[in-house]
Amino acid sequence: DAMVIQNPRYQVTQFGKPVTLSCSQTLNHNVMYWYQQKSSQAPKLLFHYYDKDFNNEADTPDNFQSRRPNTSFCFLDIRSPGLGDAAMYLCATSKGGIANEKLFFGSGTQLSVL
Amino acid sequence: GQQLNQSPQSMFIQEGEDVSMNCTSSSIFNTWLWYKQDPGEGPVLLIALYKAGELTSNGRLTAQFGITRKDSFLNISASIPSDVGIYFCAGQKRSDYGQNFVFGPGTRLSVLP
Numbered sequence: 001d002a003m004v005i006q007n008p009r010y011q012v013t014q015f016g017k018p019v020t021l022s023c024s025q026t027l028n029h030n031v032m033y034w035y036q037q038k039s040s041q042a043p044k045l046l047f048h049y050y051d052k053d054f055n056n057e058a059d060t061p062d063n064f065q066s067r068r069p070n071t072s073f074c075f076l077d078i079r080s081p082g083l084g085d086a087a088m089y090l091c092a093t094s095k096g097g098i099a100n101e102k103l104f105f106g107s108g109t110q111l112s113v114l
Numbered sequence: 115g116q117q118l119n120q121s122p123q124s125m126f127i128q129e130g131e132d133v134s135m136n137c138t139s140s141s142i143f144n145t146w147l148w149y150k151q152d153p154g155e156g157p158v159l160l161i162a163l164y165k166a167g168e169l170t171s172n173g174r175l176t177a178q179f180g181i182t183r184k185d186s187f188l189n190i191s192a193s194i195p196s197d198v199g200i201y202f203c204a205g206q207k208r209s210d211y212g213q214n215f216v217f218g219p220g221t222r223l224s225v226l227p
Contacts, residue, residue: 002145006156040200042217043157090156094215100164101206101217106154 003027006091006106009050013081014114021076021109023091029104030096032074034066037088038106050096078111086113120217126224133190135221137203145206146186147215148177150199157202161188162174193225 007023013019027031031050035043047056049068065077078085091106105108120140127133137146145164147155161172161184163179170177176189186205190197203218 004156038149040220040222042202042219045215069207088154092156099144099208101208102162102164103147103204103206104159105149108154108156110154 004091004093004104004106006089006109008109009107010110010112012112012114013078015083016080019078019111021078021079021111023074023076023106024072025074025091025093025104026072027093027095027098027104029093030093031088031094032068033073033103034064034076035090035092035105037074037090043090046075051072081093081111081113083113086111118203118216119153120203120218120221122202122221123219123222124222126226129193129195131193133157133193133197133223134187135189135201135223136187137205137218138185139205139216140184141205141207142183143205144183144208144218146177146179147204147206148175148186148188149202149204151202151220152199154156160201190223193223195225195227198223198225 008023033048034046037043046060068074088108088110090108092103094101095101147162148160151157161177166183168179174191178187200220200222202220204215206215
């Protein structure tokens with residue numbers, strides 16, 4: 001019954017080697033988000049898509065990019081991972097444009113950088 | 115930027131005790147969401163609140179939307195070991211385009227048998 005699905009659950013990459021994390025949703029939500037979470041801190045928003053419109057947070061490094069080819073899928077690309085990019089990456093969705101919003105998270109991808 | 119504060123930062127309680135935690139802000143929010151996160155997992159939505167003064171329950175959990183719209187409370191009754199985890203609050207202000215959710219730093223709950 002998973003509604004927001006992230007793959008893989010664990011990803012190991014090498015310093016500087018590009019990596020892509022994927023997220024899919026079965027909720028038909030308009031908005032998809034990518035968060036970075038370190039050491040049980042609060043999730044930090046990197047960017048989000050409202051339909052096809054991309055919204056980048058001001059402090060998100062250029063090293064992080066995203067693609068949303070269709071409603072169901074969204075990808076996070078890290079072009080040149082550094083050691084500081086090791087973290088849990090969380091995908092989330094919300095309906096968008098309604099009063100009583102809810103935000104649903106996937107199980108996350110734990111990224112390790114060697 | 116917008117910030118949410120959560121207290122306590124962490125708490126240790128005996129199994130069977132009731133728990134209370136809160137989330138405060140200097141800004142007004144239209145929505146409050148409460149999440150629980152287990153290690154290595156994504157946050158799971160527990161309760162959503164949309165009206166000032168609203169009180170909502172989900173099993174042993176009860177949450178309230180503060181009258182001032184700047185705070186929210188989460189109570190857990192008769193705690194059990196599986197309540198262990200980090201509890202995050204999130205507030206939302208509606209915007210015309212996309213939806214911005216602001217997260218608190220979390221309350222880490224430990225339940226002692």
